Amino acid sequence: MGFNKDFLWGGATAANQFEGAYNEDGRGLANVDIIPIGELRRPMMRGQINKTDFIEGYHYPAKEGIDFYHRYKEDIALIAEMGFKAFRLSIAWSRIFPKGDEEAPNEKGLQFYEDVFKECQKYGMEPIVTITHFDIPIHLVEAYGGWRNRKILGFYENHARALFTRYKGLVKYWITFNEINMLFDNPFMSAGIILTEEELEDDHKRRETLYQAAHHQLVASAIAVKTAREVDKEIKVGAMIAATTTYPDTPNPDDVWAAHLLERTGFFLVDVQVRGEYPGYAKKEFERNNFNLHITEEDLKLLKENTVDYLSFSYYLTLVKSADESRTDAKQGNVLTSHPNKYLEKTDWGWNIDPKGFRITLNRLYDRYNIPLFVVENGLGAYDTLDENGMVQDDYRIDFLAKHIEQMKLAVEVDGVDLLGYTTWGCIDLVSAGSGEMAKRYGFIYVDRDNDGNGTLERKKKKSFNWYKKVIESNGEDV
Ligand code: BGP
Numbered sequence: 186m187g188f189n190k191d192f193l194w195g196g197a198t199a200a201n202q203f204e205g206a207y208n209e210d211g212r213g214l215a216n217v218d219i220i221p222i223g224e225l226r227r228p229m230m231r232g233q234i235n236k237t238d239f240i241e242g243y244h245y246p247a248k249e250g251i252d253f254y255h256r257y258k259e260d261i262a263l264i265a266e267m268g269f270k271a272f273r274l275s276i277a278w279s280r281i282f283p284k285g286d287e288e289a290p291n292e293k294g295l296q297f298y299e300d301v302f303k304e305c306q307k308y309g310m311e312p313i314v315t316i317t318h319f320d321i322p323i324h325l326v327e328a329y330g331g332w333r334n335r336k337i338l339g340f341y342e343n344h345a346r347a348l349f350t351r352y353k354g355l356v357k358y359w360i361t362f363n364e365i366n367m368l369f370d371n372p373f374m375s376a377g378i379i380l381t382e383e384e385l386e387d388d389h390k391r392r393e394t395l396y397q398a399a400h401h402q403l404v405a406s407a408i409a410v411k412t413a414r415e416v417d418k419e420i421k422v423g424a425m426i427a428a429t430t431t432y433p434d435t436p437n438p439d440d441v442w443a444a445h446l447l448e449r450t451g452f453f454l455v456d457v458q459v460r461g462e463y464p465g466y467a468k469k470e471f472e473r474n475n476f477n478l479h480i481t482e483e484d485l486k487l488l489k490e491n492t493v494d495y496l497s498f499s500y501y502l503t504l505v506k507s508a509d510e511s512r513t514d515a516k517q518g519n520v521l522t523s524h525p526n527k528y529l530e531k532t533d534w535g536w537n538i539d540p541k542g543f544r545i546t547l548n549r550l551y552d553r554y555n556i557p558l559f560v561v562e563n564g565l566g567a568y569d570t571l572d573e574n575g576m577v578q579d580d581y582r583i584d585f586l587a588k589h590i591e592q593m594k595l596a597v598e599v600d601g602v603d604l605l606g607y608t609t610w611g612c613i614d615l616v617s618a619g620s621g622e623m624a625k626r627y628g629f630i631y632v633d634r635d636n637d638g639n640g641t642l643e644r645k646k647k648k649s650f651n652w653y654k655k656v657i658e659s660n661g662e663d664v
Contacts, residue, residue: 187660194268229374272310276298279322312358332368334401407492423495426454440508455554502539560606567627577645
């Protein structure tokens with residue numbers, strides 16, 4: 186009973202949020218490097234600012250991250266001490282192909298990740314590797330327009346092939362795109378797209394561009410699956426979404442339908458990655474809107490023949506939707522909106538806390554797709570302070586995670602959901618994707634760094650460190 190003995194307990198990170206060393210060893214500049222902290226952040230994530238360089242007077246936290254690039258041995262030793270079976274991280278595309286369109290990869294970039302993966306291997310830790318976690322070389326943005334351009338498919342294919350080949354035997358689990366469904370909300374961050382004047386003014390035009398970019402990512406994902414199978418039969422390639430479970434505001438069927446429609450927009454891309462074809466509702470949407478999309482027969486064949494092996498997802502919160510358009514939604518999460526849910530408490534950042542929603546989400550995803558699932562992000566972003574002994578007493582984090590793990594256990598034990606593993610987000614404090622802040626912390630390990638980039642970068646174990654160690658040791662029995 187309980188979790189399988191091979192259950193992959195661990196933690197998750199992303200290159201641009203923790204590596205730093207943004208211009209070392211030949212690494213090229215990437216879209217995420219130039220998104221500052223402050224009022225320009227959101228418009229830039231959305232592709233509303235036509236700027237592809239650093240702007241004076243702003244702080245760019247991703248440039249330094251938490252310096253994992255130089256401290257990876259210390260960090261991996263710390264997470265190994267917690268007993269991690271898995272460590273999720275991403276490859277910075279511009280370390281491997283600094284401009285993106287070169288023919289040959291950058292050896293120093295390849296070597297860095299090889300060293301990291303070997304370090305993981307030393308501790309018997311499985312790396313779970315995201316090929317693109319909100320990043321694209323800036324040259325591909327400037328010269329090609331990011332994922333709006335079909336040529337990116339070939340560059341992504343070269344990149345994926347270089348990775349699968351070099352890390353054969355070192356990495357088994359790959360993820361093609363982080364939170365692929367976020368592309369519609371954050372086109373610059375997710376796809377390197379800067380919106381044109383016309384796209385900013387004309388919603389139809391903007392949606393057409395984003396559907397085309399999404400199609401390119403879907404085909405790229407299928408090509409990655411195909412390439413992986415050619416290189417190494419042992420590799421498992423997964424899709425990844427931000428789960429957006431949505432409750433109706435009332436049992437009124439109009440609200441139920443509104444909630445269904447909203448939730449479905451979150452599933453749309455993964456429907457293609459898992460089932461191998463565009464769902465009926467998407468085809469109808471394209472037809473109805475007369476979108477001029479370039480989708481070839483060859484593309485459809487690739488999608489059909491190269492579906493993913495597993496579905497990974499992030500779970501932070503749930504949403505509420507009403508059919509009454511006159512009621513305005515409040516912000517929920519980084520880019521989502523929701524009606525209030527009076528039954529739920531909120532985090533310091535106003536995100537709904539919903540452990541039971543986690544069980545519901547695991548069930549909905551498994552019912553819909555019937556392939557193994559992998560929770561690759563879940564956690565509490567909170568303000569942590571050091572006490573007089575220099576410790577972080579993060580009982581609130583322990584409480585949050587314990588309640589979620591209990592629900593996850595029910596989903597596995599009682600509901601029969603096939604779950605590969607669970608990696609908590611930001612297992613070591615890192616830069617927030619949404620706000621760019623360091624003050625929003627998720628980790629079991631505290632990092633001495635503030636929003637302005639001050640601090641010694643010293644690592645300290647929080648109270649939750651030993652707690653999570655115990656959870657892993659007992660395979661989820663002792664929470
Ligand atoms: C997800 C991203 C992560 C991560 C997380 C938490 O959307 O995949 O990169 O950052 O959200 O969000 P935030 O950092 O804004 O709290």
